[in-house]
Amino acid sequence: MRRAALRLCALGKGLLTPGRGLTQGSQDPRKQGIFHIHEARPPIHVNHVRDKLREIVGASTNWRDHVKAMEERKLLHSFLAESQKGLPPRRMKDSYIEVLLPLGSEPELREKYLTVQNTVRFGRILEDLDSLGVLICYMHTKIHSVKMSPLSIVTALVDKIDMCKKSLSPEQDIKFSGHVSWVGKTSMEVKMQMFQLHGDEFCPVLDATFVMVARDSENKGPAFVNPLIPESPEEEELFRQGESNKGRRIAFSSVSLLKMAPSAEERTTVHEMFLNTLDPKTISFQSRVLPPNAVWMENSKLKSLEICHPQERNIFNRIFGGFLMRKAYELAWATACSFGGSRAFVVAVDDIMFQKPVEVGSLLFLSSQVCFTQNNYIQVRVHSEVASLQNKEHTTTNVFHFTFMSEKEVPLVFPRTYGESMLYLDGQRHFNSMSVPVTLRKDNFVEP
Numbered sequence: 001m002r003r004a005a006l007r008l009c010a011l012g013k014g015l016l017t018p019g020r021g022l023t024q025g026s027q028d029p030r031k032q033g034i035f036h037i038h039e040a041r042p043p044i045h046v047n048h049v050r051d052k053l054r055e056i057v058g059a060s061t062n063w064r065d066h067v068k069a070m071e072e073r074k075l076l077h078s079f080l081a082e083s084q085k086g087l088p089p090r091r092m093k094d095s096y097i098e099v100l101l102p103l104g105s106e107p108e109l110r111e112k113y114l115t116v117q118n119t120v121r122f123g124r125i126l127e128d129l130d131s132l133g134v135l136i137c138y139m140h141t142k143i144h145s146v147k148m149s150p151l152s153i154v155t156a157l158v159d160k161i162d163m164c165k166k167s168l169s170p171e172q173d174i175k176f177s178g179h180v181s182w183v184g185k186t187s188m189e190v191k192m193q194m195f196q197l198h199g200d201e202f203c204p205v206l207d208a209t210f211v212m213v214a215r216d217s218e219n220k221g222p223a224f225v226n227p228l229i230p231e232s233p234e235e236e237e238l239f240r241q242g243e244s245n246k247g248r249r250i251a252f253s254s255v256s257l258l259k260m261a262p263s264a265e266e267r268t269t270v271h272e273m274f275l276n277t278l279d280p281k282t283i284s285f286q287s288r289v290l291p292p293n294a295v296w297m298e299n300s301k302l303k304s305l306e307i308c309h310p311q312e313r314n315i316f317n318r319i320f321g322g323f324l325m326r327k328a329y330e331l332a333w334a335t336a337c338s339f340g341g342s343r344a345f346v347v348a349v350d351d352i353m354f355q356k357p358v359e360v361g362s363l364l365f366l367s368s369q370v371c372f373t374q375n376n377y378i379q380v381r382v383h384s385e386v387a388s389l390q391n392k393e394h395t396t397t398n399v400f401h402f403t404f405m406s407e408k409e410v411p412l413v414f415p416r417t418y419g420e421s422m423l424y425l426d427g428q429r430h431f432n433s434m435s436v437p438v439t440l441r442k443d444n445f446v447e448p
Contacts (some may be wrong), residue, residue, distance in 0.1 A: 111297070112124060151214045159210065266425050270415075296413075336370070
């Protein structure tokens with residue numbers, strides 16, 4: 001799967017990734033989208049987003065009632081369309097939503113979002129984006145004659161998130177906006193933006209693309225969603241980008257190292273690294289020594305365990321995807337800081353693809369490992385798997401790839417086994433697909 005890129009939009013001339021991210025300068029978020037919203041809905045308070053989602057699907061805030069609530073959703077099955085042709089088409093502006101995170105005007109919210117360095121926790125922003133993406137899709141698929149939606153909409157993939165701001169202030173209001181930008185038969189691509197108040201204007205901070213999927217009322221099988229009709233050349237281009245993104249992900253997955261052998265150049269890289277670790281004092285393939293300023297990959301790991309309590313459940317009584325992203329991200333950041341010996345700043349987030357749902361009550365095992373380094377950059381891989389208390393078998397749910405930049409140059413990381421060599425090459429692929437210029441300073445990046 002191609003990277004779900006979290007890239008910093010370049011702040012200087014000539015550094016902006018072509019066709020990516022938000023424009024520079026102070027912008028009105030109402031004018032920042034590809035279409036002008038003449039009658040936009042009033043902004044929703046960030047604390048009310050999940051309340052609205054519970055109302056849409058009929059989920060209970062009481063864990064004891066979740067079984068009853070899910071039973072009631074079975075009655076909505078008759079409202080599902082038998083084909084996409086039976087659903088009315090929608091416009092991009094039909095799903096447009098604005099959400100307000102009033103860190104400045106409501107100081108009591110800051111504690112949840114504050115880092116010790118007095119910046120905004122990016123893990124919390126990931127949670128908010130995940131909830132907003134789902135709500136946007138429910139706006140696109142809304143059936144006006146029915147109070148509760150027969151669809152179960154879940155996050156399938158975080159395709160990319162572009163940062164366009166040096167840092168986020170915990171003392172200024174933040175506004176999110178978004179809409180559906182592409183639709184397949186059962187999936188939807190969502191474009192979201194984030195702005196922060198500076199003076200009297202909201203300035204662009206973040207641009208994100210998520211992919212959501214629709215399932216039936218019991219969350220057991222796929223369900224059709226309303227088609228999308230672009231209304232302008234700009235909207236048609238967005239829709240074409242959605243089609244292109246889908247093809248790119250398929251192509252990237254087809255050359256995965258889990259399916260195909262490394263390229264000739266990659267094989268040469270691995271062999272040269274192997275030769276660099278042979279002990280010159282012996283004539284043996286078994287005697288290995290580290291070059292100067294290097295670390296064995298196996299010694300760069302950190303692990304964590306989370307008990308998945310009901311508090312972290314989503315509206316379908318599975319563990320909230322935003323929670324999983326936040327935990328993986330924070331472990332990766334700690335790994336990068338520990339490895340580099342200094343503060344790390346996030347540059348990119350990759351492959352946030354949700355392969356399997358995580359049940360409430362599961363044990364969530366997160367394993368983080370440095371798999372590639374270059375100059376000040378650290379590529380970290382986080383493997384997520386779950387096990388139940390009754391069944392000790394572990395099942396992979398996610399694999400995350402994160403790129404960080406350290407305050408100082410970091411050691412080289414060397415694989416010892418063939419499996420670790422594949423991790424190294426995979427990390428190198430993700431790093432090389434990054435479009436962040438090396439001239440960007442560390443203060444341009446965001447911490448957890």
